[in-house]
Amino acid sequence: MWPYPKVIAHRGGGTLAPENTIAAMQCGLDYGFHAVEFDVMLSKDGIPVLMHDPVFGRTVSGVGGVVTTLASDLLQMDAGSWFAERFAGECVPSYEEIFRFCQLHGIWMNVEIKPVPGYEEETGRTVARVSKELLAFGGNLPLFSSFSFAALISAKEEAPDIPRGFLIDQIEAGWLKALQELDAVALHTNQKYLSAAMAAEIKAAGYGLLCYTVNTPERATEISSWGVDAFCTDRIDLIPANF
Numbered sequence: 151m152w153p154y155p156k157v158i159a160h161r162g163g164g165t166l167a168p169e170n171t172i173a174a175m176q177c178g179l180d181y182g183f184h185a186v187e188f189d190v191m192l193s194k195d196g197i198p199v200l201m202h203d204p205v206f207g208r209t210v211s212g213v214g215g216v217v218t219t220l221a222s223d224l225l226q227m228d229a230g231s232w233f234a235e236r237f238a239g240e241c242v243p244s245y246e247e248i249f250r251f252c253q254l255h256g257i258w259m260n261v262e263i264k265p266v267p268g269y270e271e272e273t274g275r276t277v278a279r280v281s282k283e284l285l286a287f288g289g290n291l292p293l294f295s296s297f298s299f300a301a302l303i304s305a306k307e308e309a310p311d312i313p314r315g316f317l318i319d320q321i322e323a324g325w326l327k328a329l330q331e332l333d334a335v336a337l338h339t340n341q342k343y344l345s346a347a348m349a350a351e352i353k354a355a356g357y358g359l360l361c362y363t364v365n366t367p368e369r370a371t372e373i374s375s376w377g378v379d380a381f382c383t384d385r386i387d388l389i390p391a392n393f
C-alpha cells in the first residue's frame with residue numbers, strides 16, 4: 151500500500167510558477183497541493199540548493215554553473231524573472247529553506263537528488279546529511295529519488311532511514327536488482343514509456359510506482375488503472391490534488 155500522496159506538484163507549481171522556488175511551493179499550496187517534487191544540487195561550497203539545470207541560462211541568467219558558484223552568490227540569483235516579470239527577485243532557494251517551508255506547511259517532499267556529473271556521491275551524501283540534521287527534532291521524512299544510482303547509494307549509507315525511489319527514464323533489464331541494492335521503496339519512471347504489463351511487473355515485485363510527468367486527467371486515469379501509485383504533474387490547474 152502506497153503511504154505517500156498520489157498527485158505531486160512537479161518542481162513546486164508545475165507550469166504555473168517559476169520552478170524550484172518558494173513561489174512555486176506557495177503556488178502548489180494555493181492549488182491545494184500538499185505534495186511536491188523538486189530538484190537539488192550542490193553549490194561550489196557544497197551547499198544543497200534547488201536547481202534543475204547544472205548551467206545557467208534558462209531559469210537564471212548569465213553564464214557559468216552551479217558547481218562553480220558559491221551558495222552565497224547562488225542564493226541571490228533571480229530565478230523568477232525568466233518566468234514572468236511579477237516573479238522578479240524570487241531567488242534560488244537553499245534546500246534548507248525549502249525543507250523548512252514544506253515542514254511548516256505540511257507539504258510532503260519528493261526530493262530529487264540531481265548531481266552534476268562527477269559529483270554523484272558527494273551530492274547524495276550531503277543531501278542525506280542535511281536532511282538528517284533538519285529532521286533531528288522531528289518532521290515528516292521526505293522521499294529521495296535520483297537518476298543516479300551512486301547518489302542514492304551514498305544517501306542510503308548516510309541516512310538509511312530516509313526512503314529512496316530509483317528514477318529510470320525508460321525501464322531496462324536490471325531494474326529489479328538496482329532497486330534491491332538500493333533497498334528502495336519505489337521505482338520512478340517516465341509515463342511516456344510505461345506499459346500496463348511493465349506496471350504490473352513492478353507492482354507484483356512489491357514496489358511503489360511513481361510516474362513523471364502526467365499532464366492530462368485522461369492519462370492520469372489510464373496509468374492509475376494500471377496500478378501506478380503516484381505521479382508528478384505540471385498541470386496542477388487541470389489535475390486536482392485529490393484526483
Ligand code: G3P
Binds near residue numbers: 160189262295338
Ligand atoms: O522526479 C521526476 C522528474 O522531475 C524527473 O525529471 O528532469 O523533470 O527532473 P526532471
Ligand code: MG
Binds near residue numbers: 187188262
Ligand atoms: Mg525533477
